[in-house]
Amino acid sequence: MITGDASYIKKMNRSLILKEILKEGMLSRADVSKATALTRATVSGQVADLLDEELVVEKEIEYNLVGRKPIMLSVNAEAGYAIGIDLEFDQISFAISNLQGSLVQSETMKLQATSYPDILSLLIAQIKHYQEGFAASRYGIIGIVIAIHGLVSTDEVIHYIPSFDWHDVPLKNDLEKALGLEVKLENNANLSAFAERVFFHHETDDLLSVTLYSGIGMGMMINHSFFRGQDGFAGEIGHMIVVPGGQPCNCGNKGCWEKYASETSVFQILRANKPEAEITYEQIERWIKDKDPEVTSVMEQFMYYLSIGLNNIINIYNPEVVVLDSELLRIYPDSLRAIESNLNSRVSHYREIKLSTIGKKSCSLGACAIAIQNFLQVPVLNLPYKG
Incomplete structure (x- = not known):
């Protein structure tokens, strides 16, 4: 056996379990086993770890038949929060979602200036504000993804934003140095496509x-x-x-x-x-x-x-x-x-x-969804759309 196989399989099983719970919203251990084709013992072991990490919570549901009430598993929505930012030509839209992809806060700021130092300072100040506001949750801010209306290279350097006349701007590196958090940049149209697939076209x-x-x-x-x-x-x-x-x-x-x-x-x-x-x-x-x-x-x-x-x-x-x-x-x-x-x-x-159906919110929602997927390490993310 190649060294590391067991840990890799455990990681893959964990991803499968989280994927199915997110997709359905609530699942029993037995249903998780059926959906993933994993043994009940494997599911129980993985769920115990997820409960310890507060990524999953248990809930008894109302049950009219004789016998024990089913215990359902769901992703702990309040364990952490994702920030999705849409950097538009005349405004910046901020969206905060929980781990189930539901928006908990949104804010739009009109831009008074489009110079790189001005916008960088605005982003740093606003993200720090959100960091403080959600610090009480288990994982705080779990990811920051910014939608760029322009050309973003594969190494996430902004090559060109026509509306700002920005060329080869290291926004990702500058934000990460200032915040101590990983920041991801993505083209706005890609994030809209991601939101459409994640929330509607499963x-x-x-x-x-x-x-x-x-x-x-x-x-x-x-x-x-x-x-x-x-x-x-x-x-x-x-x-x-x-x-x-x-x-x-x-x-x-x-x-x-x-x-x-x-x-x-x-x-x-x-x-x-x-x-x-x-x-x-x-x-x-x-x-x-x-x-x-x-x-x-x-x-x-x-x-x-x-x-x-x-x-x-x-x-x-x-x-x-x-x-x-x-x-x-x-x-x-x-x-x-x-x-x-x-x-x-x-x-x-x-x-x-x-x-x-999502409209202009698709960009910031897609950004939040990317952050959730990266944090939970789910290969395919399916979430219910809650408006």
């Missing part, structure tokens, strides 16, 4: 999440893992050219997808066409309900160009599920049917296209 191996707000980003889950590309920059799908020689883009090309099929593109057109109006989601929804011909035409064009890009990525990746995250699509009646009516290729194959 049986999906291959999922694409397309976010359509300020630009277009795509997170790719392939066999439960991120597809990153050679340097970690895969997913910049907004810069796929859909109109050769079209509108100039900041990336240096012309005719990029996000110039035609992002929410920003819709808002820009409506501001130009209706200069007297304040363009908000609520106003657009009113125009849609009133069947305003100008707004209807803009929305149809938006979905047409969106369909062109979706056709391309579906043919490239052949995903099970494509999740679209867009408030405009959520307020437009039958938007998915309108989009799918443009996907007519006989060679395009996918199982379903869905609108995101």
